[in-house]
Structure formats: structure tokens, C-alpha cells
Amino acid sequence: MADTFLLNGKETPFKAGQMILEAAKGGGIEIPTLCYLKGSTPTGACRVCCVEVKGARSLVAACSTPVSPGMEVSTDSEIVHRARKLNVELLLSSGKHSCIACEANGNCRLQDLAYFYKITDLKFKEKEISDIPPTEDENPFIIRDFSRCILCGKCVQACNEVVVNRAISQGYRGKNSKIVTGGDSPYNDSECVFCGQCVQVCPVGALTEKKAKGLGRPWETQKIRTTCPYCGVGCQQLLHVKDGKIIKVTAVEDAQPNQGRLCVKGRFAYDFIYSEERLKTPLIREKNGEFREASWDEALDLVANKFKEIIKKDGPDAIAGVSCARSINEDSYQMQKLFRAVIGTNNIDHCART
Amino acid sequence: MTNSFADYAKAKLFILIGTNMTEAHPVASTFVKDAALNGAKLIVIDPRRTDLVDFADMHVQLKVGSDVALINALMNVLITENLYDKKYVESCTEGFEELKKKVMEYTPEKAAPISGIPADTIRELARKMASIKPAMLMYTLGITEHICGVNNVMSCANLQMLLGNVGVECGGVNPQRGQNNVQGACDMGALPNVFPGYQQVANADARAKFEKAWNVKSLPDKPGMMMPTMMKNLTTGKVKAFYVFGENLANTEPDIKHVEHELQSAEFLVCQDIFPTETTRFAHVILPAAAWSEDDGTFASSERRVNRVRKVSVPPGDAKPNWWIFKELAKKMGHEWTSNSAQEIWDNELSVLAPSMAGIKYSRLEGDGLQWPCPTADHPGTPTLHKDGKFTRGLGMLKAIDYIPPAEVPDKEYPFVLSTGRRLYHYHTRTQTGRCAGINDLLGEETADISPADATAKGIVDGEKILVKSRRGKVEVKARVTDQVPEGLVWMAFHFRETCANWLTNPVYDPTTQTAEYKACAVEIEKLK
Structure with missing residues (x-):
């Protein structure tokens, strides 16, 4: 018999070592999170996944708290929602989170949460623009907009624990905190190999595809699954297509063989088909x-x-x-x-x- | 591959030989790195200090082309020290005595000067290989692109069978294919000796089956020419017409000067492509084709997985799907083919004619595809071949193999070894990646990668233009001084026309497969005045 715990009053099975977030998912409850990256060490950075555990002194992070037998977890209580809303409000003031011109508009977990919690005005004073590092886009493929970065660290996890290219990490401290490459140099002067995994996992608009900028909103594109045309691994891609044209490529999550990963060619080298040099007639x-x-x-x-x-x-x-x-x-x-x-x-x- | 990419993340021991995964198969390499971070052991056997060496327990920096000598010596140690899988060898293989007799000649002391690996290191390596079961062996073109490519492949198989590692999850012999559909082109019978599904053209029953299906009186029974023979025969006149579909031979084949002479000699050259290339310059007729994402169809990946490829737009101008071009040409030559889409070709012809793919239909390919063999409609596909050591041919064949050196070895006049391959940011001759915004910014030109020691000896500094020359040709190219490359080695890719390594490479071939020795020839490097 599997161990069980009480999830919102309902007896729910879990596997030894499982965190509350995963076990709740198994029990049909999706706990919101901004920083959780499947398969990586949980960081508990965003605090949005907080839940109430009976007997605990405070709310706990569901992504990094293991379930124990008989544990009583509430994911939907007033105190939980109040805390999550507060965390979202804090994150919203951590930069310049305006959605109008944001590439992630319509595909942003922070926007989803703000919408869910009906947050219309900023409760806290926004971070001064002078305190936000300037946007870095010296490379051809990736825009790093620090005004939209919530320091969730998912990109760092992806770079270090998923694709293991070890190009970025959490840098500086306190209000100067920033995701940095070695020496805080631009991506193109760093160890970065432009696989774009950081972009794939970014829950907000901090990391976006330069080549896709301004070409289409998520709700305007058709997502068509296909197989990468480069090496023999056979990675599964989603082509984001607007008006018959590919504007962006992402990896299919949970697909064999690539499990949501792509390389620089698979993610960014799709536009040869639109070259003016194509042969068009015999x-x-x-x-x-x-x-x-x-x-x-x-x-x-x-x-x-x-x-x-x-x-x-x-x-x-x-x-x-x-x-x-x-x-x-x-x-x-x-x-x-x-x-x-x-x-x-x-x-x-x-x-x-x- | 005998095994699957899904095994990579779970494997306990990797033996990587002649494969630079982070550049040639980047996504697959991420799973190897994941496994290494989780405690898997990693052995990298490569003349260069490739990026995965950062994660390796052992880097064995063998001399270019010495694979057979090294592997024979490893097997010598496994047998001498009783470290091999006796039970597996007895029940699942044949040829052990012949193999043993041969590898006994290859003591670590004998292999040491050939491979450049000290005898004690060879012993340590053999022990490490036997220390964890199973081990997963992966190779790429570092193994095959030699005049002894077949011997190298068989040596890898010998080693894995001796260790009892074939036919199990996270084991096997795993050639990672370079191109998206090189596996599929083989599966489809774009080979001179087999019909689709590897059915021999020399077999009368197979011919009868295809004659009936294709509605023709007879099919040729003699295996045809391999590509290098075809090209050679363009100059002898034995081949008059040459039809090149989607290949840029003028850049990809060894010894460009000679290749261009061959292409120039064709009485009639047809090129079917998506771009004008260095090869189409020699064409008499150029046929414009649909590209990736302009047609529905399937690719087969290294792990024998048949995946869907989907159409999102129409080809430009008058360009047409390739299958349509062949169908129309057949019609002009008096043959009416009924299939009128890739799906009809697969579902109604290919899967009916190739037993190993009989269970694969488009309706089953919506998700993650299927790995052949998949003989029936309810078969789940085959992630691991030769399951439990039961080989397709019955018993696994252990082969006694001798080491032979590369065809051209360094001498006084050409004292360096040139080895070639591809780099992360570009793909082959850049017909595609060269036309993608941004890629050229990341890698805009070719370099000749040389060791710091050689650079110092020649007075060459990083980034300066140097001359690299071989008996075939010469190129002026930027030197990249890097400790990835050992002393005596020059490493180059074939992405850029003017500085393409194939101006220098040696057109000598494995006698069985006619694979060229891209990995080894002799060159000299000179500082430009």
C-alpha cells in the first residue's frame, strides 16, 4: 500500500521523497509556481507555491517540502491565497512588468497569477529604473530584459542542471541580484552556446527570442509539432506559425527523445527556408x-x-x-x-x- | 543505434569513442551530462580534448586512427585478467577463440606506441570498462571515417559483446547518425544493394515481391555502385548521367579539386535542391524542391525512431515536393505511380513492403513516433535491439581484426595529421545554417585548430592566418590555438567553401563501405610571410 497524505481533506497517495507540489499534482491539484523546474533541484525561490501544513509554524514552499505520511496540506485556504497574492504583488513591483509590449504577453505565469488574483494596481513601489540593469541583447538570438526578471532562477537551473552548459548563475546580492554569466559579460562573450534552454523555461518575459520579436502574439500562432531538420537525434519541435510563416521554434515538453530541449540550430536555424536565394523554378x-x-x-x-x-x-x-x-x-x-x-x-x- | 536516447539519462557507464557530442549531437550530450552529474562514469576516447572531457573520469587521448590497436589491447586485458563476460560470450556469441588468438598478439605494450596510450593506462581503462555493467558505447564518425572504418565498428561491437553489454537497456553499440534522415535514407533502400527494409536486391524472392508491387517485369539483380565509384566512373565514361538529390558533393567529398573534375566530366548532371550550391554549378538541369516544413512526411532518427515532419507552408515559386518530382519523371518515362502524397507512399507502399516497418502507419505517428522493428499494427516498437543477447543472425559474431595505419601518415614533408569534422554552430556546407539570421555571427569563418606547442614552435599566434597544405591542395585559414588539440594534430571543419578541409582531405576509402578517410591525412602548416 502506498503512503497517503491529506490534500485539502482528501486522502491522496504519494511516493516516498516526493515534494508536496508533485504529490498534489498527482492528486489533481495544480499548485501555482514560477520557479519549479521538473527534474531539477527545487529552489523555493518564488514562494508562490506556498501551502498550509498542519502543525507547521508558517506556510511552506510546496516545491521543496517533502510529503510525509498523514501530513495535512491545504492548498486553497484563505491564508494561502493571501500569502500568494502578496508574493505576486511583491514580484510585480520587482521590476517593470508592463504587459503591453512584452513578448511574453499571453504566455506569462506572472501575468496569469496577477489576473487570477485580480491585481490591477501596484501595491508596492516599483523598483527604480536606475536600479535595473540595462537590457542585454548583444547576441543574435536572446534578449535579456532584466526589468522583467523575477529572479526565479529557472534559467540558472536549466543551464546548470538540465543542459549543463554552466553559462549562467545567480550573481550579486540583495537589491543588486542579477542572473549573470561568468564575469557578468554579455551572453556572446560567455560560455553560452545559445541552446536557448533558458528562454524555453523562463516563466515571464525576461528571456525572449530576438528573432521572434514583434512578429506575433501566442494566441495568434498555430503550434505545429515536427522533427528537427539538423542532426540524427530527431528532436521534437513546436513551430509557432503565423500567417503560414514560422516565427519561433520551441521544444516539445515531455517528448521523446529531447524532453523539452533543443540546441542552437534546432531552436534558431529555421529561417533558411525563407531565403531569397531559394530555387524557385526549373x-x-x-x-x-x-x-x-x-x-x-x-x-x-x-x-x-x-x-x-x-x-x-x-x-x-x-x-x-x-x-x-x-x-x-x-x-x-x-x-x-x-x-x-x-x-x-x-x-x-x-x-x-x- | 542498438539502443535509445532515453537510455542516456539512466546509463551507469559511458564509453564514448570518436564522438564529439556537444557539437555534433548537442541535445543527446545533455543527457550524458545529466547522467554524469548523477554519478554515472564517463570514458572519453578521442584524440581531442572535447568538451565532455570536463565530465569524464578518464580521457584517453589516442592517436588518430589507432582505434583497432587500442581496442584489441583492451580486449587482451579483459581476457588475460578474466574480466570479460564469460557466460555471455559462451551463450550469445561465436568466434571467441579466433578473437582471443588475435588479441593476444596485441598486448598493452604493443598497443602503447601505436595508440600513444601507456600500457598501464590501457590496463586501467579495461578494468574500468569491466567494473560497471552495462556500459553504453557511443561512436560517431571518428570511428567510421577511416580506411578501416568497418574494422573500427566491428572492434566496438567485439568489445561490447566481450563485456556482455549488447542487448540490454543502457548498453549496446550506438552510432549516432550525423544527419536528420541518414538512417531513413538507408531504411528506404537508397543504397545500391538493398530494397526498402534492407531486403537484398540479389535475393530473387525479394525482387519478385517488388516487381509485383511496382508492376514491372524485372528488377536488376546486381548490386549497384556506391557513390565514390559512381563519381569515379563519371571520368571513365562508364556513368553518363548523374542525378544528385540534395547533396553538395563539391564541398562534402574529399579532395575538392578532383571531385569538381569528376562532376565536370558528367555527360548529364541533374541536381535537385532547395538552393544553388557549389555542386549545381555543374548541372545541366536543376530541379527546385520543397524544403523541410514545406511538405508532410517522416524522418527516421539514429534510434530507429520514425517521426512525423509536418508542412506549415507551400514551397516558393514553382518548387515542388521531391516525391512529386520523382513521380512525374517516372510518368514521363512511361510509369504511372498511384501514391499521391508522402502518407500514401508510406501507408500504401513502404510499410506494406518492408516487414520491419509493417506496423508503422501515419495514424500511429501522432505522438513520439515508433522505433523499428515494428512488424505489426499492435507492436509497440523496439527500443533495444538484440534483446537478451539474441542477435538477428542468431549468435553475435566476434571478429578477429588487425590494426592498419591510416593511408597517409605524417612524414618530413607533411608532418602533421589533419582530422576533420563539424562544429556546433554550422551544419555541413552551410547551405542551410549559412542562410539563417544570426548563425554566421556566432561562427563566421573556419579555423585550423592547432596545439599551443605547435603554435609556439612555428611562431604562430592565435587568430593569425596560416597556410595549411596537403598533397591535394592548400588553404589560407585563421589559426585557432587551443589545448583541445594535441601536438601534431590540425583539426578543421568543412563548413566554409574557401577554407573547406576537403581541399586537403585524402580520397581513400574503406574497401567495404567506401567511406572516405576524412579523419586522417598528412598536412604541413606554415606561417604566412
Whole structure:
């Protein structure tokens, strides 16, 4: 029999070592959190996940408090909500959290909580702009807007415990606290390899994709799952598409094999398809060596006739082809079928060997 | 891969040989790092001090191309010190006596001068490998891109079978494929000897099956040419027409000068691509194709996982899906093919014809895809091959293998070894990454990576342009002085045209696979006046 605890009065099973946050999720209660990152050491930084535990002297952080058998936990009491609201109000005054121009508008956990708690005015004095480090975007991909940073540390966890690139950490103390690279240099002068995992996990608008800036709101985009076109790992991506155009790429959470992770190419190297240099029409080389545009009919007739002529004169084995290891399976299937069934040769290969 | 990426985070011991995962397979490397932080042991066998060495218990910095000698010596120690898995070897493998006889010739003392690894370190390494079960072995092109690539691969398999590590979760022999669909192109039969699903063209029953399905009287029974042979025969006239689909051979093949001569010699060259490339310059006809995200379809990843790829927009101008181009060309040559989408091709043809993928249909690929073999509609797919040491061929074959040096070794005239590969920020010849905003800012040019010792000896400072030359060609390139590279080694990639390593590489091939020896040739470096 599994151990149980009382979650809002209801007997709920939990696994040994589980924190309240996870066990409550198992019991169907989603406790709000800003800093919890699955699979990483809980930090208890945001205090938004506070819950009431009978017998405890104060509210506890659900993300970092282990459940014990028989523990009585309230996630929905007045005192809990009052404390969470207060924490949200404190976070809202920790920077300049205006939503109008924020890239995270519509995809922001802090905004969600402010909305839930019907917070319309700032209760505390906002941090002075002079006390906020300037936005850093010297690199091509990631904007670090410290005025929106709530110091939850999720990016630090992701960088150090998930992708283990060890480029960023919590820096300075007190009101000077800041997420920093080694030596507090810009990302592009640091150990950062631009995997963008920090952006993926940021619950607010502190870390956003530079290339996506101003191109579309979360509710305006379709999210289409696909497979990365680069290496052979097969990472699962979500293409954020607006008006038929990819404006951003994120990783699919909890998907095999990448579990919400991508690399610099998977996350940021998608826009080659929009290059003006794309081939847009069949081309035929003239006698003078120049290429001229042609219709599909003309180009394919030329290829078919030339192939037929060579087959007749030199036999099918005088034709050879290599397929593409970048394109879809079905394209390779078709090409080998063309060579074997139509041309009549097994001279079909691809770059696997070179 | 015999195993799955999901094993990485759970493995207890990794043997990485000839793989620079943080650059070539970055996401997979994160799971190795996670495991290492959680206490897994990591052995990195590589001539370079790659980034994963930071997480390693042992870095064995072998000399380029000495893998067989090192692995034979490791097996020598495993057998001599009785550290191998006797039960596994007896019940699951054959060829042990021949292997033993061979590896007994390779004492650690014999392998030491060949590999550059002291005999005692080889012993320590062997003991470490046997200390935890199972161990997961991963390799990439550091193993295959040698004239003895097949021998290197078989040596990895020998080692893992001797350790009893094949057929178990978190074990196996795991080649991580370089391209998104290089696995799939093999699976689909874009190989000269097999139909889709690895059915031999030489097998009359297989031919009969495909003849019926494709509605043709006969199919050729003789395996065709491999790519290097095709290209060589462009100059002999044996091959008149060459059809290049989505490859930039003029930059990716060894010895560019010679490759371009071959392409130039084609009587008729068809290129089907998404961009003009160095290769399309030689074409007689260029066919514009749909790119990733402009067509629905599937890729197969290294772990044999068939995943969906989805369309979000139409190709530009008159560009067309590749499968459509082949279908139309077939039509012009008198063959009517019925399948009219990637899904119809997969569901109605491929999965019907390839038994190992018979259970994979598009309707089953909505989530995380499926790993072949997946023979039936209710089969869950296969995360681990050769389960419990039961091999596809019955018993695992242990092979006695001899070390041979690279085809071109350093001499007085060309005293450095050049080894090549790819870097994190770019992909191959940059046809794609070179056209993505921002990527060139992170890596804008090629470098020749050299050791601090060699830099000092030659009076070269970091960032200065130097000359790198081989018997094939020469390039002027910026020197990057780094302790990643040992003395005597020059390391370069093939991302940038003017400074591409393939102006220098040696067009010599493994006799079985015709894989080129990109990892080893001899060069000289010179300070520019």
C-alpha cells in the first residue's frame, strides 16, 4: 500500500521523497509556481507555491517540502491565497512588468497569477529604473530584459542542471541580484552556446527570442509539432506559425527523445527556408553555360529523354544517383523506386558512407 | 543505434569513442551530462580534448586512427585478467577463440606506441570498462571515417559483446547518425544493394515481391555502385548521367579539386535542391524542391525512431515536393505511380513492403513516433535491439581484426595529421545554417585548430592566418590555438567553401563501405610571410 497524505481533506497517495507540489499534482491539484523546474533541484525561490501544513509554524514552499505520511496540506485556504497574492504583488513591483509590449504577453505565469488574483494596481513601489540593469541583447538570438526578471532562477537551473552548459548563475546580492554569466559579460562573450534552454523555461518575459520579436502574439500562432531538420537525434519541435510563416521554434515538453530541449540550430536555424536565394523554378543550362528558367514539363521531358537515350545506348547502369539524407523518407523511397523500377539500375546511393 | 536516447539519462557507464557530442549531437550530450552529474562514469576516447572531457573520469587521448590497436589491447586485458563476460560470450556469441588468438598478439605494450596510450593506462581503462555493467558505447564518425572504418565498428561491437553489454537497456553499440534522415535514407533502400527494409536486391524472392508491387517485369539483380565509384566512373565514361538529390558533393567529398573534375566530366548532371550550391554549378538541369516544413512526411532518427515532419507552408515559386518530382519523371518515362502524397507512399507502399516497418502507419505517428522493428499494427516498437543477447543472425559474431595505419601518415614533408569534422554552430556546407539570421555571427569563418606547442614552435599566434597544405591542395585559414588539440594534430571543419578541409582531405576509402578517410591525412602548416 502506498503512503497517503491529506490534500485539502482528501486522502491522496504519494511516493516516498516526493515534494508536496508533485504529490498534489498527482492528486489533481495544480499548485501555482514560477520557479519549479521538473527534474531539477527545487529552489523555493518564488514562494508562490506556498501551502498550509498542519502543525507547521508558517506556510511552506510546496516545491521543496517533502510529503510525509498523514501530513495535512491545504492548498486553497484563505491564508494561502493571501500569502500568494502578496508574493505576486511583491514580484510585480520587482521590476517593470508592463504587459503591453512584452513578448511574453499571453504566455506569462506572472501575468496569469496577477489576473487570477485580480491585481490591477501596484501595491508596492516599483523598483527604480536606475536600479535595473540595462537590457542585454548583444547576441543574435536572446534578449535579456532584466526589468522583467523575477529572479526565479529557472534559467540558472536549466543551464546548470538540465543542459549543463554552466553559462549562467545567480550573481550579486540583495537589491543588486542579477542572473549573470561568468564575469557578468554579455551572453556572446560567455560560455553560452545559445541552446536557448533558458528562454524555453523562463516563466515571464525576461528571456525572449530576438528573432521572434514583434512578429506575433501566442494566441495568434498555430503550434505545429515536427522533427528537427539538423542532426540524427530527431528532436521534437513546436513551430509557432503565423500567417503560414514560422516565427519561433520551441521544444516539445515531455517528448521523446529531447524532453523539452533543443540546441542552437534546432531552436534558431529555421529561417533558411525563407531565403531569397531559394530555387524557385526549373533551370536548364544553355550551350553558353548560362542557366535559363524552364517549365516543369520542359525540364522533366529533357531529363526523361536524356535518360531514355542513355539507357538505349549505354544501358541503365550508365545512370547513377544519390538521394538526400536531409529530406523525408518518402522522397528517398521514390528515388530508389525510380532508379530500380523505371531506369532499371541499382546505382542508387546516398551520403551515409561519406 | 542498438539502443535509445532515453537510455542516456539512466546509463551507469559511458564509453564514448570518436564522438564529439556537444557539437555534433548537442541535445543527446545533455543527457550524458545529466547522467554524469548523477554519478554515472564517463570514458572519453578521442584524440581531442572535447568538451565532455570536463565530465569524464578518464580521457584517453589516442592517436588518430589507432582505434583497432587500442581496442584489441583492451580486449587482451579483459581476457588475460578474466574480466570479460564469460557466460555471455559462451551463450550469445561465436568466434571467441579466433578473437582471443588475435588479441593476444596485441598486448598493452604493443598497443602503447601505436595508440600513444601507456600500457598501464590501457590496463586501467579495461578494468574500468569491466567494473560497471552495462556500459553504453557511443561512436560517431571518428570511428567510421577511416580506411578501416568497418574494422573500427566491428572492434566496438567485439568489445561490447566481450563485456556482455549488447542487448540490454543502457548498453549496446550506438552510432549516432550525423544527419536528420541518414538512417531513413538507408531504411528506404537508397543504397545500391538493398530494397526498402534492407531486403537484398540479389535475393530473387525479394525482387519478385517488388516487381509485383511496382508492376514491372524485372528488377536488376546486381548490386549497384556506391557513390565514390559512381563519381569515379563519371571520368571513365562508364556513368553518363548523374542525378544528385540534395547533396553538395563539391564541398562534402574529399579532395575538392578532383571531385569538381569528376562532376565536370558528367555527360548529364541533374541536381535537385532547395538552393544553388557549389555542386549545381555543374548541372545541366536543376530541379527546385520543397524544403523541410514545406511538405508532410517522416524522418527516421539514429534510434530507429520514425517521426512525423509536418508542412506549415507551400514551397516558393514553382518548387515542388521531391516525391512529386520523382513521380512525374517516372510518368514521363512511361510509369504511372498511384501514391499521391508522402502518407500514401508510406501507408500504401513502404510499410506494406518492408516487414520491419509493417506496423508503422501515419495514424500511429501522432505522438513520439515508433522505433523499428515494428512488424505489426499492435507492436509497440523496439527500443533495444538484440534483446537478451539474441542477435538477428542468431549468435553475435566476434571478429578477429588487425590494426592498419591510416593511408597517409605524417612524414618530413607533411608532418602533421589533419582530422576533420563539424562544429556546433554550422551544419555541413552551410547551405542551410549559412542562410539563417544570426548563425554566421556566432561562427563566421573556419579555423585550423592547432596545439599551443605547435603554435609556439612555428611562431604562430592565435587568430593569425596560416597556410595549411596537403598533397591535394592548400588553404589560407585563421589559426585557432587551443589545448583541445594535441601536438601534431590540425583539426578543421568543412563548413566554409574557401577554407573547406576537403581541399586537403585524402580520397581513400574503406574497401567495404567506401567511406572516405576524412579523419586522417598528412598536412604541413606554415606561417604566412
